[in-house]
Amino acid sequence: MDVFAAFVRKEFLHIFRDKRTMLILLVMPVVMIVIFGFALSNEINNINLAVVSSQRNETVRQLVERFDANHYFTIVGEYATAEPVEHLLRAGKADMAIVFGTDFDRQPSVQLIVDASNPNIASNEVFYTSSVIRKAMAETRPATQEEAVVTTHLRMLYNPQMRSSYNFVPGIMGLIFILISALMTSISIVREKEQGTMEVLLASPVRPIYIILSKMVPYLVISCFNLLTILLLAYLLLDVPVTGGIAGLCILSLVYIILSLALGLFISTVVNTQAVAMLGSVMTLMLPVMLLSGMIFPIESMPKVLQYISDVIPAKWYIMAARKMMIEGQTLAQVYVEASILTGMTVVLMALSLKNFKNRLG
Amino acid sequence: MDAIVTDRLTLSYGSVNALKEVTFAVHRGELYGIIGADGAGKTTLFRILATLVLPDSGQAWVDGYDVKAQYREIRRRIGYMPGRFSLYQDLSVKENLSFYASVFGTTIKENYELIAPIYSHLEPFARRKAGNLSGGMKQKLALCCALIHKPSVLFLDEPTTGVDPVSRQEFWDMLGDLRSRGITILVSTPYMDEANRCDRIALMREGEFMQVDTPQHIIASYRDELWAAESDNMFRLLGDIRHFEGVKRCYTFGVEHHFTADATVVERLRTYLAARGYKELTIRRVAATIEDCYMQLEDKYHG
Amino acid sequence: MDSVIKVEELTKRFGNFTAVDHISFSVQRGEIFGFLGANGAGKTTAMRMLCGLSRPTSGRGMVAGYDIETQYEDIKNNIGYMSQRFSLYEDLKVWENIRLFGGIYGVDEKEIKHRTDELLAELHFEKERNAYVKSLPLGWKQKLAFSVAIFHRPSIVFLDEPTGGVDPATRRQFWEMIYAAAEQGITIFVTTHYMDEAEYCNRVSIMVDGRIDALDTPRRLKSEFGATTMDEVFRALARHAGRKE
Numbered sequence: 001m002d003v004f005a006a007f008v009r010k011e012f013l014h015i016f017r018d019k020r021t022m023l024i025l026l027v028m029p030v031v032m033i034v035i036f037g038f039a040l041s042n043e044i045n046n047i048n049l050a051v052v053s054s055q056r057n058e059t060v061r062q063l064v065e066r067f068d069a070n071h072y073f074t075i076v077g078e079y080a081t082a083e084p085v086e087h088l089l090r091a092g093k094a095d096m097a098i099v100f101g102t103d104f105d106r107q108p109s110v111q112l113i114v115d116a117s118n119p120n121i122a123s124n125e126v127f128y129t130s131s132v133i134r135k136a137m138a139e140t141r142p143a144t145q146e147e148a149v150v151t152t153h154l155r156m157l158y159n160p161q162m163r164s165s166y167n168f169v170p171g172i173m174g175l176i177f178i179l180i181s182a183l184m185t186s187i188s189i190v191r192e193k194e195q196g197t198m199e200v201l202l203a204s205p206v207r208p209i210y211i212i213l214s215k216m217v218p219y220l221v222i223s224c225f226n227l228l229t230i231l232l233l234a235y236l237l238l239d240v241p242v243t244g245g246i247a248g249l250c251i252l253s254l255v256y257i258i259l260s261l262a263l264g265l266f267i268s269t270v271v272n273t274q275a276v277a278m279l280g281s282v283m284t285l286m287l288p289v290m291l292l293s294g295m296i297f298p299i300e301s302m303p304k305v306l307q308y309i310s311d312v313i314p315a316k317w318y319i320m321a322a323r324k325m326m327i328e329g330q331t332l333a334q335v336y337v338e339a340s341i342l343t344g345m346t347v348v349l350m351a352l353s354l355k356n357f358k359n360r361l362g
Numbered sequence: 363m364d365a366i367v368t369d370r371l372t373l374s375y376g377s378v379n380a381l382k383e384v385t386f387a388v389h390r391g392e393l394y395g396i397i398g399a400d401g402a403g404k405t406t407l408f409r410i411l412a413t414l415v416l417p418d419s420g421q422a423w424v425d426g427y428d429v430k431a432q433y434r435e436i437r438r439r440i441g442y443m444p445g446r447f448s449l450y451q452d453l454s455v456k457e458n459l460s461f462y463a464s465v466f467g468t469t470i471k472e473n474y475e476l477i478a479p480i481y482s483h484l485e486p487f488a489r490r491k492a493g494n495l496s497g498g499m500k501q502k503l504a505l506c507c508a509l510i511h512k513p514s515v516l517f518l519d520e521p522t523t524g525v526d527p528v529s530r531q532e533f534w535d536m537l538g539d540l541r542s543r544g545i546t547i548l549v550s551t552p553y554m555d556e557a558n559r560c561d562r563i564a565l566m567r568e569g570e571f572m573q574v575d576t577p578q579h580i581i582a583s584y585r586d587e588l589w590a591a592e593s594d595n596m597f598r599l600l601g602d603i604r605h606f607e608g609v610k611r612c613y614t615f616g617v618e619h620h621f622t623a624d625a626t627v628v629e630r631l632r633t634y635l636a637a638r639g640y641k642e643l644t645i646r647r648v649a650a651t652i653e654d655c656y657m658q659l660e661d662k663y664h665g
Numbered sequence: 666m667d668s669v670i671k672v673e674e675l676t677k678r679f680g681n682f683t684a685v686d687h688i689s690f691s692v693q694r695g696e697i698f699g700f701l702g703a704n705g706a707g708k709t710t711a712m713r714m715l716c717g718l719s720r721p722t723s724g725r726g727m728v729a730g731y732d733i734e735t736q737y738e739d740i741k742n743n744i745g746y747m748s749q750r751f752s753l754y755e756d757l758k759v760w761e762n763i764r765l766f767g768g769i770y771g772v773d774e775k776e777i778k779h780r781t782d783e784l785l786a787e788l789h790f791e792k793e794r795n796a797y798v799k800s801l802p803l804g805w806k807q808k809l810a811f812s813v814a815i816f817h818r819p820s821i822v823f824l825d826e827p828t829g830g831v832d833p834a835t836r837r838q839f840w841e842m843i844y845a846a847a848e849q850g851i852t853i854f855v856t857t858h859y860m861d862e863a864e865y866c867n868r869v870s871i872m873v874d875g876r877i878d879a880l881d882t883p884r885r886l887k888s889e890f891g892a893t894t895m896d897e898v899f900r901a902l903a904r905h906a907g908r909k910e
Contacts, residue, residue: 006464010453017452196446200507203412203442204465205434359433361414399832400803496704523829526703526858527896528903554833555861555896567832597844613837614844616864616895617883657833 003206007214014188015218025184029176029226033233036168046071047125050088051078053100059108060100066136067098072128082113089115096125108137169234170322173253174315175289176226178260181219183281185264189215190277193268199361208357216261223257234326244325248332252325255342256318262349263314269356289315317341363426365390365515365546366411371420373406380406382569383420388548388562393541395560396550397652403569404550405445408519411548412442425514438466441513445520447504451493455484458492459506466511476543477506480536498529505536516540518549522556534559554653565656572659577652584650584658586610586622593640602638606631613657620654669694669821669852670715672733675724677710684710686875687724692868694820697843697853699863699883702872703903708856711872715854716823717741729820742770745814748825752810755799759790762798763813770817784812804835811842821852829859840865860895871899873906 015021049067053060067073076094079085088094092115099111112129116122189212192198201211227250234240242249263285271277291297292306293315299307310316321338324330332339366388373381380403388394396404409415411424413433421428427435449458459481463470474481480502487495492503501521508516518537522530534556537547541561549560557563557577564574573580593599600619604612608627612619623631628645635643650658670692677685685707692698702708713719715728717737726733729743753762760781767777785791788808798806807827814822824843828836843865847853855866863869863883870880879886879902883895890898 003464003467006461010450010457010461013453013457014450195451196444196448197450199409199414199444200442200448200462201465202414203437203440205438205467206465360416361409399835402832526903527860527899528703531896531900552829552831553861555894597848600841600844613834614840614865616861653833660832660834 004210004214007210008217011188011214011218015222021184025180025222026226028179029172029230030233032172032176033169033230033238036172047073047096047129048076048094049073050076050085050094050097051100052080052082052085052097053078053104054080054102055104057105060104063100063133063136066132070132085113089113096129098129169230169238169240170319170326171293173227173230173322174256174293174319175286176230177223177253177257177318178263178285178289178315179281180223180226181257181260182264182267182285183278185215185219185261186267186271186277186281187274189265189268190271190274193272194274202360208359209354212265212354212357216258216265219261219264220257223260224254227253227257240326241329242326243329244331244334249322249325251332252318252321252335252339252342255339255346256314259314259342259346259349262346262353265353266349266356269353269358288313292316293319314342314345317345363423364388365392366394366422366424366548368411368422369420371407371410371417371422373410373415373417379569381410381417384569384571385420386564386571386574388546390546391541391544393537393547393549393559393561395557395563396548396566397552397554397557397563397656398550398566399552401568402566404566405519406569407566408442408444408517408548408550412440412517413437438511439514441508441511441516443504443508443516443518443521445523447500449492449500449504449507452491454489454491455495455503456488458503459510462507463510468511470510473510473512476512477509479539480509481506483532496529497525498532501525501529501533502536505533509540513545515546515548518547520550520552522551522553530556554651554656557652563652565652565659567660567663570663572663573655580652580655581650584655586658587624587628588648588650588654589621589623589628589645590615590618590648591621591635591643591645592618593635593643595640599635599640602635603631606634611657611661615653620648667694668692668727669696669730670698670726670728670854672715672726673724675711675714675726676722677707677714677719678722683875685714685721688872688875688877690870690877690880692821692852692854694852695847695850697847697865697867698855699866699869700854700856700872701858701860701863701869701899703858703899703906706872706906707875708872712823712825712854712856716744716746742817743819743821745817745819745822746825747810747814747822747827749807749827749829753798753806753813756797758795758797759785759801759809760794762809763816766813767816770819772817780816784816788812804831804838807831807835807839808842811839811846815846815851819851821854822846824853824855824857826857826859826862827855828862829857860899863895863899869895871902873902878902 015025051064064075064078068075076088082097082099085094085097089097095115097113099113101107101109110133112126114122114126192201231242231246231249235242267277267280271280292302292310293313299310299316302310317338321335321342324335325332364387368385368387370383370385371381372383384407396407398404406415410417410429411422413429413436416430423429424436425439429436450461453461460470463473483502484499484506487499492500495503505518505521508518522533525533537549538559541547560577562574562576563580564571565580566572575583591599591603596619600612600614603609603619603621606627608623609631610622612621632645668691672691673689674687675685675689676683676687688711700708700712710719714721714726714733717728717733717740720734728740731739731743733740754765757765763781763784764777767780772780785794790805790809793801793805798809801809811827828839831839843853855862857863866883868880868882869886870877872878879898881889886898887893887895890901892898892901
């Protein structure tokens with residue numbers, strides 16, 4: 001056990017001595033959360049709304065009051081004609097205008113004019129606004145005049161404001177753990193091969209399993225630290241409701257972290273230079289995680305072939321499960337499919353890399 | 363049994379024959395040198411003996427154990443210093459040493475007595491990162507790391523490459539000291555002049571041992587009469603000697619040219635060169651060095 | 666005799682540290698000059714200044730007729746460089762390497778073709794024209810690298826540890842090429858800490874702690890220090906070095 005302790009100590013020294021790596025390991029997750037959570041969000045926050053209505057009857061007034069009360073909307077002005085709207089939108093004073101039909105009581109129709117310079121946000125805004133209108137109409141009007149609400153009836157469950165940070169948080173977690181665990185582990189093993197120290201270790205009585213496990217421990221510790229940071233940030237800063245239970249989410253994440261470590265080990269058994277390990281990890285891990293795991297693009301809208309490929313990407317299963325647990329409030333028991341797939345992958349990868357790790361030079 | 367025994371070791375990488383049926387034995391307590399240039403197969407041989415690479419065919423025993431079947435026993439008993447100084451650049455001198463000590467399940471204190479003469483050079487820099495040491499210091503630290511578990515056989519692959527002459531000499535003094543403590547040492551080097559520091563040497567080229575003997579015997583076995591020539595125009599002199607009838611071979615040798623010829627030929631050569639107008643011409647009989655022997659063997663083996 | 670390199674009181678300081686400390690020497694046309702010193706003695710810094718890559722803190726220097734302080738661009742065009750670590754692109758063919766380096770030094774296209782044929786014939790490399798450099802044996806690579814370094818007919822070629830680790834016969838072939846180039850009037854400037862390379866030089870200088878402590882022919886240095894090899898001369902000088910680590 002002394003040998004193992006000496007190895008782990010050495011690994012921590014390597015990490016602590018390398019300031020840039022430390023910075024990446026500890027600051028990158030925070031930066032990513034902040035960037036994805038705020039700067040890159042497609043979410044709706046504070047729609048500046050201009051109201052256009054030629055006649056002020058009771059229904060219109062109630063509706064406008066509703067918007068006024070909703071803290072996602074700020075009414076920037078009420079106008080009798082649609083004429084100033086274009087100017088308001090162009091000047092950025094309003095994001096959206098709602099134009100009520102002339103005979104709204106009898107024939108309730110509204111027109112929404114939106115600044116679509118960011119189409120994603122615009123469509124989200126339209127979506128949300130219509131849902132607000134529909135809901136209001138359903139409540140204020142008797143059920144006899146159904147046809148007004150029947151046209152489209154979508155409900156955004158769990159994330160009614162379509163806050164994108166909700167979606168990004170599990171995605172970022174999927175990415176960060178792969179990066180830290182797989183990339184850093186593989187690089188640190190391959191570096192020993194490159195520098196020739198692996199040659200001496202192999203020629204010593206130390207069992208390869210010690211070398212391998214000692215590489216995993218520090219990154220496991222750092223990943224756990226990052227998990228806590230991310231969860232705290234997500235909860236306090238982005239108001240992500242972790243309704244499915246913190247403990248379950250941590251267990252799921254732990255499985256995924258170990259899976260990533262095993263992946264890093266596996267990479268290190270097949271490559272011999274740091275540059276290849278780096279490139280390989282980015283090409284086989286980062287890009288697929290970002291593009292095929294559903295982190296950015298929904299899997300359902302991918303071509304069939306890519307959907308099949310995405311099935312073997314561990315991050316897909318983790319992100320799916322984490323999303324369910326963080327947003328839909330499912331418990332670990334309810335995401336058992338994803339959890340077992342992840343566990344299975346871990347076992348297979350671990351076995352493969354242990355089998356692949358040679359007792360001699362390759 | 364001898365400390366190292368091999369029987370027709372053979373290994374090829376693709377079409378390159380790195381080792382061709384190498385058979386030799388190193389006695390216990392011997393300082394044995396393998397002399398050869400880059401690509402001679404020295405590193406391959408070391409890796410097989412250090413149980414890192416399996417040979418295609420042939421057998422080898424280190425300290426009585428088979429390199430294939432009993433590699434665990436061997437790994438406990440050997441110290442190995444690969445061609446690149448295998449140190450952790452970002453760890454300090456002390457950290458490197460104590461890490462390698464724990465790898466072998468020992469401590470610096472336990473075996474301090476063995477490394478003390480070497481480590482005393484390093485102690486003032488104990489907290490310095492290995493990456494910031496000079497070549498000579500790295501070499502000494504790597505040697506300490508390879509010695510920390512009191513190995514019975516020490517493998518040193520080109521330990522003096524890239525190291526300045528002062529450190530090289532100190533290093534060979536240390537090896538002499540270790541040898542006197544009964545450690546068997548197998549060391550490789552591309553420097554012919556280091557051969558004289560070994561008990562026995564093997565001259566290696568293209569995966570083969572050309573000759574194995576004590577440096578003295580190898581030099582004594584040089585049959586031809588060897589001469590050294592010098593003049594004011596060395597470049598012209600080289601061509602003139604080389605093309606003179608009766609001269610077997612002529613090559614540059616530092617400030618002089620070495621050539622082999624019978625004494626009678628040399629007398630005629632002297633007259634000829636004097637007539638060619640060379641100034642400060644000297645021709646004298648010299649004793650062969652290991653380098654001369656190496657080149658003669660090379661000619662014999664490879665035409 | 667005209668001197669191709671002439672430096673006076675050349676000095677380079679980095680902060681408080683004087684890497685090169687008032688060195689003066691000159692090298693004649695066609696001379697093979699060995700520039701020796703232990704690691705950290707200031708060899709590399711001095712050579713960088715001579716190649717026009719680094720400006721001296723004080724002192725003067727002329728290389729190939731150009732001032733190292735002001736005309737460093739001209740110097741770069743009139744020198745060649747070869748080291749054991751980097752010389753040729755391994756993944757390019759032999760002729761591609763020649764054309765590349767010829768082009769870099771502004772040799773025109775027609776001249777490159779003509780000289781390439783000449784060079785390959787001289788080396789007996791005609792068959793290897795289309796071979797990748799990585800497929801050549803080490804000794805061949807070195808010969809080719811040297812030929813490429815003097816392809817643009819520089820007045821000086823700088824060689825950085827050119828033959829370390831090479832077998833004795835190949836090393837001699839290489840030195841014969843160097844002798845031949847020197848015979849044609851190309852000045853050879855060799856930096857090394859392999860003393861067996863030093864023995865081949867016409868004159869050698871030995872740097873210790875940023876200064877040139879000895880400068881003479883190998884033979885005279887050896888007799889001055891009562892030594893039989895350059896190795897011993899070097900050790901005698903380096904022993905007094907203050908800049909140990």
